[in-house]
Every structure is written in structure tokens, then in C-alpha cells.
Amino acid sequence: MPLPKIILYYAFAPVADPHAVLLWQRALCEQHALTGRIIVSPHGINGTVGGEMANIKKYVKATKQYPGFGKMDVKWSEGTGDDFPRLSVKSRPELVAFASPEEIVIDETGVLNGGQHLSPRQVNELVAERGDDVVFFDGRNRFEARIGRFKNAVVPDVRTTHDFIAELDSGKYDHLKSKPIVTYCTGGVRCEILSAAMLNRGFSEVYQIEGGIVRYGEAYRDKGLWEGSLYVFDERMTVNFSADAAVIGDCDICGSASSSVVNCANLDCRHRAIMCDTCAADSVNLECEGLHADQRVADEVG
Numbered sequence: 630m631p632l633p634k635i636i637l638y639y640a641f642a643p644v645a646d647p648h649a650v651l652l653w654q655r656a657l658c659e660q661h662a663l664t665g666r667i668i669v670s671p672h673g674i675n676g677t678v679g680g681e682m683a684n685i686k687k688y689v690k691a692t693k694q695y696p697g698f699g700k701m702d703v704k705w706s707e708g709t710g711d712d713f714p715r716l717s718v719k720s721r722p723e724l725v726a727f728a729s730p731e732e733i734v735i736d737e738t739g740v741l742n743g744g745q746h747l748s749p750r751q752v753n754e755l756v757a758e759r760g761d762d763v764v765f766f767d768g769r770n771r772f773e774a775r776i777g778r779f780k781n782a783v784v785p786d787v788r789t790t791h792d793f794i795a796e797l798d799s800g801k802y803d804h805l806k807s808k809p810i811v812t813y814c815t816g817g818v819r820c821e822i823l824s825a826a827m828l829n830r831g832f833s834e835v836y837q838i839e840g841g842i843v844r845y846g847e848a849y850r851d852k853g854l855w856e857g858s859l860y861v862f863d864e865r866m867t868v869n870f871s872a873d874a875a876v877i878g879d880c881d882i883c884g885s886a887s888s889s890v891v892n893c894a895n896l897d898c899r900h901r902a903i904m905c906d907t908c909a910a911d912s913v914n915l916e917c918e919g920l921h922a923d924q925r926v927a928d929e930v931g
Contacts, residue, residue: 635679641697643671704841777858874888882914
């Protein structure tokens with residue numbers, strides 16, 4: 630039986646006609662029986678799709694033929710075959726909804742004004758060399774950080790990426806402007822923009838993890854600087870890098886340790902909550918009125 634897989638990817642490159650690329654991507658996914666979410670913008674492409682491995686490989690090969698998309702870093706993970714309810718391909722002004730498309734400068738090589746990319750090994754080397762002076766800065770929504778984050782990371786008070794620019798402009802983090810900042814997010818795409826926004830605001834030394842948390846977790850599992858589980862934008866909800874993953878989240882209902890994420894029972898609602906198995910077994914806790922969630926999941930990929 631063919632093995633189901635999920636890929637997460639992005640590529641920054643000029644797209645003259647996003648709608649045409651949207652139609653091409655939709656047809657390509659339908660041809661290969663893939664489901665998932667893809668966003669196309671004038672800045673490039675960002676997606677996560679699932680299906681049979683052979684079909685995904687054909688999709689990746691075809692997508693990389695587009696000018697500037699050949700460099701896209703594809704991150705693979707195990708799927709279940711039912712990880713996305715449907716295929717969604719949308720055109721947006723930005724790949725990630727920072728509501729500030731002017732923050733980045735791009736060409737076919739990618740983002741020109743973002744932070745320096747560090748491999749997972751280079752991240753550890755930077756920490757070994759600079760110690761506690763290094764600041765990990767979470768580039769995700771605060772909800773995601775509740776179940777997993779880099780040790781001692783700064784977690785901005787944002788519900789969606791729309792909030793990041795105002796958060797940076799608030800002055801809360803001005804005391805960090807002279808420190809080495811390592812931004813991180815699921816697969817790296819959010820940090821391309823966040824790191825540029827930080828540099829635009831006077832942060833002097835800004836890095837981003839090449840391939841995001843996914844690449845770091847693949848390299849070090851739970852033996853490095855990451856702790857906990859990773860929230861993902863598909864029906865799996867969370868993934869662990871090893872059986873030794875720490876449980877750092879707590880149930881929104883009873884407060885017990887948990888890294889499990891649940892949906893609101895109302896299919897029209899887009900809230901998530903962290904809930905232990907016992908509390909999740911009570912259907913009342915899954916209704917909007919009883920759901921203690923602080924996250925409305927935005928139209929994001931990684």
C-alpha cells in the first residue's frame with residue numbers, strides 16, 4: 630500500500646500573475662490527488678500538501694520548474710492519508726499575513742533583507758559561543774508556543790501574524806536590539822518576514838533557523854535546545870520529534886499537563902484548545918461556550 634506523506638515548503642520569488650499560478654497549482658494537485666493548503670502571492674508560494682509519496686514527488690518536480698521555485702526547501706513527514714479535508718489554493722497579497730507586504734525585498738534568489746540563515750548546527754554553535762546573550766524569538770502565534778518552544782524563548786503576545794508588526798512597534802523588545810536574536814517558526818517562512826521586520830526596526834543582529842523548527846527537530850530530536858511538541862497546520866495537530874518529547878503544555882480546563890490540541894465542536898468555529906484526554910472526552914468542553922481557547926487559527930501554513 631502506498632505510503633502517505635505530507636510536505637511543507639515555501640519559496641520567495643517574484644510572481645507576475647499569482648492567479649495564473651493558482652490555477653496551475655490547483656490543476657497540478659488535482660492531477661496527483663493531493664490535498665492541503667497553498668498560498669500564492671506576488672512574493673512566491675507557501676504550502677503544505679499530503680498524498681501518496683510518488684504523487685508528491687511528481688508535484689514537487691513540476692513546481693520547481695517555475696522560475697525562482699527551484700530552490701524551495703521541502704520538508705517531509707509521515708502522513709495518515711486523511712490529513713487535510715480538502716484542497717485549498719488561494720491568492721493573497723502576502724505569503725504570510727503580516728499585513729505589511731512592504732517589509733521584504735525579494736528577487737528570484739529569495740528575500741534580500743531578512744536575517745542570516747543558520748543551520749541547526751550553527752544555531753547550537755552560536756549558543757555555545759555567546760551563551761545567555763543569545764535570544765530565541767518565537768515567530769509563531771502564542772498558542773503554538775504553549776506546547777513547544779526553544780528553551781527560555783521570548784514569546785510575543787500575538788494571536789495571529791497580523792499582530793506582529795504592532796507588537797514590534799510597541800517598544801516591548803527595544804532592550805533586545807543589540808543582542809543576537811534567533812527567530813524561529815514551524816518551517817521558516819514566517820521568520821523570513823519577521824527577521825526583515827526586526828532589522829527594519831533597528832535590531833542589529835538577527836538570524837533565522839534554516840528550515841525552521843522542523844529542520845532543527847530532525848537534526849537534534851529532543852536532545853537539543855527545543856522542548857515540547859510542534860503544532861502543525863493539518864489534522865495531526867501536533868508532532869513530536871522523539872518519544873522523549875517533554876510535555877510543557879497544560880489543559881485549558883483542568884490545568885493538568887497536556888500537549889494535545891483539540892478543535893471546537895462547531896465546524897464553523899476555528900478555535901483550538903489544549904486539552905487532556907479526560908477533559909476532551911466530555912463533549913461540553915468542546916463547545917464554544919466551554920472551550921478555553923486563546924487561538925483563532927488564521928489562514929496560515931507554517
